[in-house]
Amino acid sequence: MENKKEKVDYWRWLEYHSVMPGRDWKNADVITAGVDVGSVGSKAVIMADGEIYSWSVMRTGSNSSDSAKKVLGWAMEDTGLTLKDFNYIVGTGYGRVNVPMANRAITEIACHAKGANYIWGPTVRTVLDVGGQDVKAIRCDERGKVVSFLMNDKCAAGTGRGMEVIADLLQIPIEEVGKVSLSVTEEPKPVSSTCVVFAKTEAVGLLRKGWSKEKVLAAYMRAMAIRMSELIEKVGCEKDFVITGGQSKNIGIVNRVENILGIKRLPVPNLEKTGLDPVSAGAMGAALYAKALHEKSLKR
Amino acid sequence: MLTAGIDMGTQRVKVVILKDNQILSRNQNFSGFEPTKAAEQAFEEALQSAKLSREDIQHVTATGAGVEMAPFADSTISMMGADARAGAYFFSSARTVIDVGAEEARAVRCDEKGIMMDFVVNARCAAGAGTFIEAMARALEVELDDMGSLSLKAERASPINASCVIFAESDVVSLIHREEPKTEIARAIFDAMAERVASMVHRLGINQDIVLVGGAAKDVGFIASLKRRLGMDILIPEEPLFAGAVGAALIAAKRAGRRQ
Numbered sequence: 001m002e003n004k005k006e007k008v009d010y011w012r013w014l015e016y017h018s019v020m021p022g023r024d025w026k027n028a029d030v031i032t033a034g035v036d037v038g039s040v041g042s043k044a045v046i047m048a049d050g051e052i053y054s055w056s057v058m059r060t061g062s063n064s065s066d067s068a069k070k071v072l073g074w075a076m077e078d079t080g081l082t083l084k085d086f087n088y089i090v091g092t093g094y095g096r097v098n099v100p101m102a103n104r105a106i107t108e109i110a111c112h113a114k115g116a117n118y119i120w121g122p123t124v125r126t127v128l129d130v131g132g133q134d135v136k137a138i139r140c141d142e143r144g145k146v147v148s149f150l151m152n153d154k155c156a157a158g159t160g161r162g163m164e165v166i167a168d169l170l171q172i173p174i175e176e177v178g179k180v181s182l183s184v185t186e187e188p189k190p191v192s193s194t195c196v197v198f199a200k201t202e203a204v205g206l207l208r209k210g211w212s213k214e215k216v217l218a219a220y221m222r223a224m225a226i227r228m229s230e231l232i233e234k235v236g237c238e239k240d241f242v243i244t245g246g247q248s249k250n251i252g253i254v255n256r257v258e259n260i261l262g263i264k265r266l267p268v269p270n271l272e273k274t275g276l277d278p279v280s281a282g283a284m285g286a287a288l289y290a291k292a293l294h295e296k297s298l299k300r
Numbered sequence: 301m302l303t304a305g306i307d308m309g310t311q312r313v314k315v316v317i318l319k320d321n322q323i324l325s326r327n328q329n330f331s332g333f334e335p336t337k338a339a340e341q342a343f344e345e346a347l348q349s350a351k352l353s354r355e356d357i358q359h360v361t362a363t364g365a366g367v368e369m370a371p372f373a374d375s376t377i378s379m380m381g382a383d384a385r386a387g388a389y390f391f392s393s394a395r396t397v398i399d400v401g402a403e404e405a406r407a408v409r410c411d412e413k414g415i416m417m418d419f420v421v422n423a424r425c426a427a428g429a430g431t432f433i434e435a436m437a438r439a440l441e442v443e444l445d446d447m448g449s450l451s452l453k454a455e456r457a458s459p460i461n462a463s464c465v466i467f468a469e470s471d472v473v474s475l476i477h478r479e480e481p482k483t484e485i486a487r488a489i490f491d492a493m494a495e496r497v498a499s500m501v502h503r504l505g506i507n508q509d510i511v512l513v514g515g516a517a518k519d520v521g522f523i524a525s526l527k528r529r530l531g532m533d534i535l536i537p538e539e540p541l542f543a544g545a546v547g548a549a550l551i552a553a554k555r556a557g558r559r560q
Contacts, residue, residue: 197431
């Protein structure tokens with residue numbers, strides 16, 4: 001007889017939203033928003049006079065425009081804001097053309113560079129953005145303008161979605177994979193398969209050989225970190241280096257990329273105090289572009 | 301002369317026994333957790349159905365991804381070498397043999413004698429191999445065998461990110477939510493896979509006739525998409541799954557003949 005177990009979604013990550021305490025949008029001249037509809041996560045950032053007012057992060061649904069409406073709606077929740085109050089809204093991300101309330105769509109590459117510049121300041125030169133279905137290595141100047149970039153969006157290896165699949169296979173909650181992977185006493189050899197499907201097969205084989213879950217996870221993350229590092233090295237890694245996107249929270253990946261490249265990323269600011277969330281860098285950049293575009297339109 | 305070829309695939313082991321280069325018996329088994337045992341069992345059954353014993357076989361040649369797990373073989377041959385040999389055996393006009401297996405796809409150029417001249421392999425990405433169709437059948441909640449006929453009913457293909465199995469899985473879920481017809485999703489999947497396989501053939505250079513073997517050569521959906529993508533006809537032998545084993549058994553006959 002089969003044991004009936006409740007299905008646990010190990011891949012499911014925490015959704016969150018918040019309003020900056022002590023800030024009132026009614027005192028602001030310009031209200032803008034950036035809506036980043038990613039392949040896996042949707043992010044919205046609302047800015048009052050170019051300062052972060054509120055934000056939200058949630059899972060993208062099967063419909064991009066619904067996801068855009070929901071995520072912006074969540075960032076507006078309990079603020080008294082209505083869509084009419086916005087001077088300009090920019091959509092970005094995988095589903096950027098399907099953001100119905102946006103005045104304009106801008107690529108997430110430009111938005112991540114801009115957002116990173118806002119979070120960490122003008123010294124940022126290299127941004128690694130690890131999203132749900134792609135990995136981007138971006139070089140930017142002191143104003144957060146993209147100088148060059150490289151992207152892998154053809155393959156799940158090293159993306160957040162790939163990480164979710166492995167977390168589910170190993171039955172380790174996605175929020176804990178980073179910590180768990182660093183608990184190994186010795187770093188194992190990386191898995192040889194780049195493809196997530198084949199890596200899954202390889203992981204099952206390693207478990208059968210008696211490897212611990214931690215060790216298998218470490219071997220997978222090692223391989224993914226090598227892959228990301230190669231992308232960064234191809235574009236050229238110049239200080240300061242930062243990581244954005246969902247995987248910026250995964251210390252297992254962050255740590256290994258830092259070790260391979262021999263460079264530390266700039267530390268992540270306190271979210272509650274500053275509202276500066278590397279996961280929302282794209283939405284932040286979009287909200288900043290929205291402000292600039294609004295101001296430009298006034299000058300005409 | 302009696303010889304045998306064993307193809308140790310990632311998903312199935314295939315065995316062929318040849319008598320003077322004519323197929324006498326064939327058999328297959330799932331590789332499972334113990335491919336060696338699976339192969340031995342398949343071999344024994346193939347011998348039994350041909351009313352032969354192990355001693356009657358002069359030479360056994362093994363091939364396939366798990367070739368080292370056939371310790372009872374007398375010799376081994378590369379998968380490309382076996383494909384080339386089998387392609388020319390099935391069709392004397394064959395100059396390109398495409399082999400699409402569970403986890404690997406190959407395009408092999410051969411001469412009229414079945415000697416391998418050049419090849420291109422995809423073994424690093426599941427989106428170009430049979431695993432892709434299996435994963436998509438699961439995502440679509442249809443039987444693997446129904447995927448082909450389903451795709452043939454479609455006039456168009458759904459827009460889908462089929463560069464990666466993992467991405468395609470989430471795309472299929474979204475498409476089903478949007479009530480996109482399963483026929484069109486199935487066609488998109490075969491089209492994407494055919495695109496990858498065709499690009500391997502193009503890298504090798506088009507050399508007709510083109511022969512398709514391997515498990516995917518049994519799928520009407522994939523065949524239709526590949527023909528459309530290549531813009532030419534392709535030849536398919538009667539039992540395409542056994543091509544590697546047939547090629548290995550032919551090599552075994554050559555090697556046994558040399559020893560006599």
